[in-house]
Each structure stands twice: as structure tokens, then as C-alpha cells.
Amino acid sequence: MSRYIPKISSDSLHRKVVLITGGANGIGACLVKQCLESGANVCIGDLDNISGERLLKNCHDNFHPEEEDMPPRAIFQTTDVTNYPSVLALFDLAFKTYKRIDHVVSAAGIVEIGNWFDFELTLEDVRQTPTHKVLDVNLLGSMYVSRIASVYLRHNRGANSDRSILLFSCVSGFKESPSLFIYQASKHGVTGLMRSLRNYISSPYKHSLRINTICPWVTQTESIKKVEAQWKNADLPTNTPDEVATVATGVLNDQSLNGTSMFVEGGRSWEIEHNLNRLESEWLGEAPSKVLRLGQQLLADGAIWTAPERARKRSSVSCGIPPGVPLHKINGLSNGLKNGISNGVNNSITNGTTNALPNGLANGVLNGATNGIH
């Protein structure tokens, strides 16, 4: 069963600090309100400073700090998610004000601009570089926010504190959406970013953070004005922005969720990643699914891609380590060899025969190499 039912209460985010980009309007603004209602302090970043300041005033009127000397429950800063220093400044403001950040939500987004693939484009038209603003806001913005979040979320955290990143993808992040060419590529990118990070960033030896995505279908905000009437005429379900925000608040609050994509339609939410993985051998076929699994196991957390290339000394002895093998595996090998050799020598001395020495040494090298490479 993939139905997800969010569980939230009036104190589920008590004193948590939530940073939200794209929080001045639509779903983001509803999320700001719900986080405040659940007890969190909220840092809002948005390009739209008029709506942002208006929302901030509303927050200050309705939500007050528990004690007088505490910072305000909400702060706002004009932010452009396509500008790295601007995103950084937002995190600095949140950290300076609240001394820590617990959850980060990347909700800023825009819809398709123009038609990159207009079939009336001429040889002359196609010479003009098209705008890539949609890609910049939706994908690059999410990448900037995630990167900076991955560092800030690790600071000033108490023992066992739960921290997470939540990205706004879309139905277009997993299902084809004709004519939303760049938008769809950007939202697939957002889902891909979450998938590439979910095992890496959640490792207790690394960031120890959760990361999830929300994939709303048609939600009643400015973004869907063009299709709203058609949708209603066809009697298709829509979400209110509040319903989507409730799913988002639930995901922030649920410590068991990592690597999920929540499809939201008609106010209901459905997790899609688990069944995609579980049913892979059915939709892909058993043989290719098995090969995929073996490859994934080999690559594990993928550290092989990011390990720095080391300049290697020329040596007449090759131990067969391919370029890019992570340092811990090489260290494992050398420690294994050291231990294996010393065990082999000790055993042969204890056994007291000279013949046993070369055998012990050879066995030691073999065992050490085999055990150490893991």
C-alpha cells in the first residue's frame, strides 16, 4: 500500500527551525503557516519581496515568541535561488538568528516559459539562444539549496536530532508532461538529485540527513492558471495548496522517511519510490533487474566517483587497484596486508620450524589481502 497519511500536531515541530525558499506565495506560503502552527520558527526566502513582507507581517501578527528575548517566529529575506551568494546569505541569516537550522525546503519554482521546440522555428530563429531560466530556478536552485543545506544542517545539532531536506518536484518529475519540455527536465532533475543523495547523505558516517521529494499534481495556485478551467470541466481532482503543505509538514515531521517521493492528487498522497524498487523485476524483467542490482551493490554509496585521483608512483609490483578506488578501501588493503604478514610470521615462529616461515608468510599475505580489500 503506497498511501501516505501525514501525521502532524500542534507541537510536532516545536522550536525546530525550518528554512523555506519560495515561501512567499502558493504552497510555500501555506507551508510557512503550517510550520508556525506546529511550533517551528521559519526563515522565508523568496524573490517576491512584496508578498514576502506581507506574509511576514501576518506571521508576526499571529505568532509570537514564547519569551520576550527570543527572536521572532518568522524572518524573511529577498532571495534569488539562482544566485549562490543570495542563497548563502539566507542560510547565514537563519543561522545567525536561530543558531541552527533543522529542516530546509526548496519550494521555489516556475513553469514553462515559451516553447523551446516550437515547430514553426526557422533556421534564423534557432540561432538565438533560448532562455534557461526554468532550469535555473527549478533545478540549479534546488541544487544550490541542497548543497548549502547539507553543510548548515550538520551544525549545532544535539544528539539524535533529526534533520532533513525536502525538495519540490512534481508529477512531471516522474510522468511525461507534453509541452512542459524544460520544466519536465528540471523536475526529473530534482527527483534525480534526491535519488542520488538519499543513500549518501543519510549515512550516519556522513551527513546523517534525510532527503525527500513532494510531487504535487494540479494545485490551485498561480502556477496552474492556464489549465485550471479545463481541469475543473473534466472534473479531475485538484489539490489546495494547504493540502500539499500538510503532506510536506508531515514528511518534515516523520523521522522514518528518507528517499521518498510523495505524489499528491486531490489532497491524497501516495509514495512512489518503494514500489518502483520493489516491483523492478516485474516492470524491467528479472534478468536485467538482477544485473542492475549487482552493479548497484558494487558501486555501493558511489564513493568511487568522488574519490580524488591519486598520483601513483611507478612500481614494478602491481596490486591491481584501479584509479579512483576510495582511500578507505586502499587503507583496508594495506592494514589487512600488515596484519596478515605479522600473523603469518608469528604463527610460523610459534610453530617453531623454519619451513613454516615461508608458508606462514604466504598465507598471511593472501589472508591479509583478501580480508583487507573489503
Ligand SMILES: NC(=O)c1ccc[n+]([C@@H]2O[C@H](COP(=O)([O-])OP(=O)(O)OC[C@H]3O[C@@H](n4cnc5c(N)ncnc54)[C@H](O)[C@@H]3O)[C@@H](O)[C@H]2O)c1
Ligand atoms: N501548483 C501546482 O500545481 C504545482 C504542481 C507541481 C509542482 N509544483 C511545485 O511546487 C512548488 C511551489 O509551487 P506553487 O504552485 O506554490 O507556485 P507559486 O508560483 O505560487 O510559488 C512559487 C514561489 O517561488 C518564488 N520564486 C520564483 N522564482 C524564484 C527565485 N529565482 N528565487 C526565489 N524564489 C523564487 C515565487 O516568487 C513564488 O513565491 C514549485 O516548485 C512548483 O514547481 C506546483
